[in-house]
Amino acid sequence: MINVTVWNEFYNEKNSENVALVYPDGIHSAIAQFLGEDKDIKVRTSTLEDEEQGLSDEILKNTDVLIWWAHSLHGYVRDDLAEKVRDRVLSGMGLIVLHSGHLCKPFKLLMGTSCTLNWRDNDRERIWCCNPSHPIAFGLPAHFELESEEMYGEFFDIPKPDDIIFLGWFKGGEVFRSGCTFNRGYGKIFYFQPGHEEFPTYKNINIQKVITNAVKWAKSDVTRQDFECPNPEALEV
Amino acid sequence: MINVTVWNEFYNEKNSENVALVYPDGIHSAIAQFLGEDKDIKVRTSTLEDEEQGLSDEILKNTDVLIWWAHSLHGYVRDDLAEKVRDRVLSGMGLIVLHSGHLCKPFKLLMGTSCTLNWRDNDRERIWCCNPSHPIAFGLPAHFELESEEMYGEFFDIPKPDDIIFLGWFKGGEVFRSGCTFNRGYGKIFYFQPGHEEFPTYKNINIQKVITNAVKWAKSDVTRQDFECPNPEALEV
Amino acid sequence: MINVTVWNEFYNEKNSENVALVYPDGIHSAIAQFLGEDKDIKVRTSTLEDEEQGLSDEILKNTDVLIWWAHSLHGYVRDDLAEKVRDRVLSGMGLIVLHSGHLCKPFKLLMGTSCTLNWRDNDRERIWCCNPSHPIAFGLPAHFELESEEMYGEFFDIPKPDDIIFLGWFKGGEVFRSGCTFNRGYGKIFYFQPGHEEFPTYKNINIQKVITNAVKWAKSDVTRQDFECPNPEALEV
Amino acid sequence: MINVTVWNEFYNEKNSENVALVYPDGIHSAIAQFLGEDKDIKVRTSTLEDEEQGLSDEILKNTDVLIWWAHSLHGYVRDDLAEKVRDRVLSGMGLIVLHSGHLCKPFKLLMGTSCTLNWRDNDRERIWCCNPSHPIAFGLPAHFELESEEMYGEFFDIPKPDDIIFLGWFKGGEVFRSGCTFNRGYGKIFYFQPGHEEFPTYKNINIQKVITNAVKWAKSDVTRQDFECPNPEALEV
Numbered sequence: 001m002i003n004v005t006v007w008n009e010f011y012n013e014k015n016s017e018n019v020a021l022v023y024p025d026g027i028h029s030a031i032a033q034f035l036g037e038d039k040d041i042k043v044r045t046s047t048l049e050d051e052e053q054g055l056s057d058e059i060l061k062n063t064d065v066l067i068w069w070a071h072s073l074h075g076y077v078r079d080d081l082a083e084k085v086r087d088r089v090l091s092g093m094g095l096i097v098l099h100s101g102h103l104c105k106p107f108k109l110l111m112g113t114s115c116t117l118n119w120r121d122n123d124r125e126r127i128w129c130c131n132p133s134h135p136i137a138f139g140l141p142a143h144f145e146l147e148s149e150e151m152y153g154e155f156f157d158i159p160k161p162d163d164i165i166f167l168g169w170f171k172g173g174e175v176f177r178s179g180c181t182f183n184r185g186y187g188k189i190f191y192f193q194p195g196h197e198e199f200p201t202y203k204n205i206n207i208q209k210v211i212t213n214a215v216k217w218a219k220s221d222v223t224r225q226d227f228e229c230p231n232p233e234a235l236e237v
Numbered sequence: 238m239i240n241v242t243v244w245n246e247f248y249n250e251k252n253s254e255n256v257a258l259v260y261p262d263g264i265h266s267a268i269a270q271f272l273g274e275d276k277d278i279k280v281r282t283s284t285l286e287d288e289e290q291g292l293s294d295e296i297l298k299n300t301d302v303l304i305w306w307a308h309s310l311h312g313y314v315r316d317d318l319a320e321k322v323r324d325r326v327l328s329g330m331g332l333i334v335l336h337s338g339h340l341c342k343p344f345k346l347l348m349g350t351s352c353t354l355n356w357r358d359n360d361r362e363r364i365w366c367c368n369p370s371h372p373i374a375f376g377l378p379a380h381f382e383l384e385s386e387e388m389y390g391e392f393f394d395i396p397k398p399d400d401i402i403f404l405g406w407f408k409g410g411e412v413f414r415s416g417c418t419f420n421r422g423y424g425k426i427f428y429f430q431p432g433h434e435e436f437p438t439y440k441n442i443n444i445q446k447v448i449t450n451a452v453k454w455a456k457s458d459v460t461r462q463d464f465e466c467p468n469p470e471a472l473e474v
Numbered sequence: 475m476i477n478v479t480v481w482n483e484f485y486n487e488k489n490s491e492n493v494a495l496v497y498p499d500g501i502h503s504a505i506a507q508f509l510g511e512d513k514d515i516k517v518r519t520s521t522l523e524d525e526e527q528g529l530s531d532e533i534l535k536n537t538d539v540l541i542w543w544a545h546s547l548h549g550y551v552r553d554d555l556a557e558k559v560r561d562r563v564l565s566g567m568g569l570i571v572l573h574s575g576h577l578c579k580p581f582k583l584l585m586g587t588s589c590t591l592n593w594r595d596n597d598r599e600r601i602w603c604c605n606p607s608h609p610i611a612f613g614l615p616a617h618f619e620l621e622s623e624e625m626y627g628e629f630f631d632i633p634k635p636d637d638i639i640f641l642g643w644f645k646g647g648e649v650f651r652s653g654c655t656f657n658r659g660y661g662k663i664f665y666f667q668p669g670h671e672e673f674p675t676y677k678n679i680n681i682q683k684v685i686t687n688a689v690k691w692a693k694s695d696v697t698r699q700d701f702e703c704p705n706p707e708a709l710e711v
Numbered sequence: 712m713i714n715v716t717v718w719n720e721f722y723n724e725k726n727s728e729n730v731a732l733v734y735p736d737g738i739h740s741a742i743a744q745f746l747g748e749d750k751d752i753k754v755r756t757s758t759l760e761d762e763e764q765g766l767s768d769e770i771l772k773n774t775d776v777l778i779w780w781a782h783s784l785h786g787y788v789r790d791d792l793a794e795k796v797r798d799r800v801l802s803g804m805g806l807i808v809l810h811s812g813h814l815c816k817p818f819k820l821l822m823g824t825s826c827t828l829n830w831r832d833n834d835r836e837r838i839w840c841c842n843p844s845h846p847i848a849f850g851l852p853a854h855f856e857l858e859s860e861e862m863y864g865e866f867f868d869i870p871k872p873d874d875i876i877f878l879g880w881f882k883g884g885e886v887f888r889s890g891c892t893f894n895r896g897y898g899k900i901f902y903f904q905p906g907h908e909e910f911p912t913y914k915n916i917n918i919q920k921v922i923t924n925a926v927k928w929a930k931s932d933v934t935r936q937d938f939e940c941p942n943p944e945a946l947e948v
Contacts, residue, residue: 086823090824090825090868092607103940109823110823111823112797112820112821112822112823112895113801113895113896114801114896114938116938116939116940117940118940118941118942118943119940119941119942120942120943120944120945123945124711126410126709128390128391128411128412129391129392130391130392130393130412130414132392132660132696132698133566133657133659133660133661133694133695133696133698135695137696138695138696142391142392143709145710151945153365153943154365154366154367154379154404155366155367155369155379156367157801157896157938159870159893159894159895160400160873160894162636162871163397164401167391167404167412167414168412169406169407169410169411169412170406171711171945171948172945172946172948173363173406173945173946173947173948174365174406174946175365175367175404175405175406175412177367177404182870183607183870183871184823184824184870185607185824185825185868186606186607187607220607221607221609221612222606222607222611222612224606224607227825227827227868228827229814229827229828229829229830230829230830231829231830231831232829232831232864233831234831234834234862234882234883234884235600235617235883235884235885236619236884237474237598237645237882237883237884323586327587327588327631329844340703346586347586348586349560349583349584349585349586349658350564350658350659351564351659351701353701353702353703354703355703355704355705355706356703356704356705357705357706357707357708360708361948363946369897369933369935370803370894370896370897370898370931370932370933370935372932374933375932375933380946382947388708390706394564394659394701396633396656396657396658397636397657399634399873408708408711408948409708409709409711410708410709410710410711411709419633420633420634420844421586421587421633422587422588422631422844423843423844424844457844458844458846458849459843459844459848459849461843461844464588464590464631465590466577466590466591466592466593467592467593468592468593468594469592469594469627470594471594471597471625471645471646471647472646472647472648472837472854473647473856474645474646474647474835474882600884600886602864602865602885602886603865603866604865604866604867604886604888606866616865616866627839628839628840628841628853628878629840629841629843629853630841634874637871638875641865641878641886641888642886643880643881643884643885643886644880647837647880648839648880649837649839649841649878649879649880649886651841651878711948
């Protein structure tokens with residue numbers, strides 16, 4: 001059983017009618033719903049307005065894979081909590097960063113780069129798989145379309161990904177490394193570009209498959225607790 | 238001074254009026270022309286109909302960077318010569334494989350994969366740089382357009398590139414890893430997707446910059462002659 | 475269930491008393507024995523002297539993961555069979571290349587490089603894990619020792635591995651990238667350095683764990699049958 | 712001309728007689744001395760006790776490649792200055808982190824991991840090159856020895872390096888990825904393990920060659936000033 005926590009800043013859904021129409025219970029609820037249908041996944045949600053901003057020790061300790069959606073309130077996340085999330089990833093927790101989460105504190109701490117990109121509201125996107133044997137691509141077609149999605153374009157200032165799984169094509173003329181994996185410490189990280197709050201991206205069956213696959217991929221079998229620098233004796237030679 | 242040999246099968250230019258109109262002296266001549274304007278590059282050309290198919294020991298020995306264009310006659314290249322090219326790359330010769338060269342024998346020998354892809358005649362392409370600090374991208378804009386180019390689309394069956402420099406966007410709806418680097422042995426390899434024989438791609442100033450940059454990048458400072466497996470004594474411990 | 479075929483040239487065991495004492499039934503049998511104890515693995519063996527050199531279509535078609543041990547008879551393996559093995563890997567079959575298999579035809583075809591290295595008989599080796607969260611390292615200690623092993627040392631002429639899992643330390647003063655992974659097409663490849671025929675390496679519990687882990691890692695969930703270059707219509711834009 | 716700044720916390724040299732005997736003018740001076748002999752390099756030094764901890768805007772702005780040596784006072788480096796160094800790297804400044812600098816703030820910010828490792832005082836090290844055609848290995852032998860060096864051993868908690876150039880062998884039984892490169896933003900980073908303050912490592916001709924090579928490799932031809940997320944219009948399609 002994989003323990004997943006879907007974290008959401010949960011702001012746009014409560015402050016924009018457009019968004020509320022698409023995700024009346026919040027993006028986290030929409031994601032939790034389809035993940036909860038998988039028999040191997042046990043899902044819960046938490047949000048910025050919860051105690052400890054939804055990132056308490058109890059929650060992080062019991063999370064195998066954390067999904068992060070945020071857009072408007074990156075700056076409100078406490079630095080100490082962002083560092084706790086980073087440290088949990090280094091200890092082995094999986095992290096799936098969605099869409100505008102590219103600028104969230106934990107992702108930037110783990111990447112070390114600015115994570116900036118180009119963007120434009122409301123374009124048509126076609127997502128291509130350039131790594132069809134990767135577990136995150138399992139069961140996905142060679143390409144699929146999102147009628148409305150926010151364009152994210154290169155240059156995306158990230159470290160070289162371990163694997164690029166998806167490339168995004170936008171009608172407006174751009175391309176993007178839309179699905180990228182990174183290992184940091186014992187933790188696996190997947191960044192996935194689609195998911196603007198005004199569009200029903202998370203109700204798309206292919207998007208749901210990608211995120212479900214990513215959860216299963218990101219679950220680590222091993223964890224690390226101690227981050228000291230040991231000083232051992234010389235070995236038998 | 239970098240010794241460059243531009244190799245071309247030189248078939249379409251002599252057997253298709255369309256192509257002859259664009260490249261009356263062959264694609265190799267068009268490439269040699271702009272490379273020859275660079276004071277650090279000494280360029281010559283060779284073609285399939287030359288002695289030893291244009292890949293004699295004398296030529297290979299005196300080539301720092303080999304540029305390869307081919308389309309229709311991959312099967313006519315002798316296996317022993319393809320293997321010589323591969324071995325020269327492992328010894329330190331740079332190799333730049335252009336467009337339909339993705340199926341040429343030396344490239345397939347070096348990659349180990351099928352190098353297959355999707356394709357379609359005559360689309361509009363926009364090339365994006367996703368690695369702007371790489372030497373091959375030096376002086377290039379964030380993106381540039383080719384009014385007419387052959388679409389090459391994913392899945393492109395290559396090993397994971399060391400670096401992806403360019404991504405191609407096609408009006409017809411596809412994307413492609415259009416500029417990729419690989420190290421093999423002591424040699425550097427750059428694959429670059431644009432360059433269909435019916436279009437004046439190699440007269441485009443940005444394409445010329447990319448290829449010129451790639452030549453300078455692919456020149457190796459060190460070479461290897463011996464491919465034995467040495468059997469040394471134990472070292473002082 | 476993972477269908478594993480352990481292929482062995484099976485020569486040294488029949489032509490050297492030293493080797494026969496260690497592996498009286500052949501290295502393939504020793505490997506098949508411990509793999510067969512895993513409930514998820516169904517194992518068979520084949521050797522160079524079998525029909526079709528032990529690499530018949532029937533065998534390859536029904537093999538999820540092929541393990542390859544060879545040393546003295548690389549040149550006797552038929553080129554067409556080596557190419558079939560390569561093609562099966564590109565189609566999704568896993569390949570585990572052991573020790574002196576570094577010079578076998580299928581591995582060289584897949585790598586594209588010379589795969590040469592330094593070597594010396596009979597040294598003491600300590601294997602370190604530099605990627606402890608990788609599935610192939612699961613359950614392994616930070617390091618373990620082999621009292622007697624053949625030294626393999628750098629420079630090892632392979633393409634940059636996707637992941638380096640193990641580094642070898644040799645008492646005689648050398649180091650080696652002893653456990654490396656590569657993806658080629660849909661197939662996963664693991665090269666593992668220990669396993670000289672005169673030493674009981676494959677009876678070491680840690681070595682057995684590594685190979686068992688590698689089998690489970692190398693099994694692909696997806697396969698590819700067609701290696702054409704499709705020519706699709708333009709998509710809806 | 713490459714503008715190099717050698718930064719040193721300059722503490723051990725003033726507080727330990729052993730160290731003062733080896734580096735009476737500080738490690739920074741020893742490094743600056745051999746770098747200054749290269750006609751392409753213009754070198755200056757700065758230390759923790761300088762104004763703005765030796766990391767003023769003026770210094771950082773005029774530094775193409777920053778070399779960092781530190782050991783005891785990582786915690787004293789101001790967070791805002793560590794972030795400035797990180798940002799300058801993302802803008803294109805090269806960074807060479809030496810030995811115990813693996814725990815310095817700028818390196819940890821850029822890596823995103825704990826950068827922890829195993830260590831032991833005073834061992835004999837042999838450094839092997841596993842990437843002989845990389846510019847940082849230019850002119851270096853296949854291996855070279857350091858009679859006395861601090862052992863640094865795996866597991867080294869860093870992101871997967873872009874390239875591993877050197878592997879360290881230690882008489883006491885350990886191995887280490889001793890020379891690793893990383894690209895972050897427009898900046899190139901080289902971590903190099905040797906350089907304990909009690910030993911004359913920086914007087915070793917091979918060590919000097921490595922650092923000189925690394926300076927030339929780390930100099931970027933392009934820089935980036937703006938880290939916004941642009942919001943462009945759709946392109947002509």
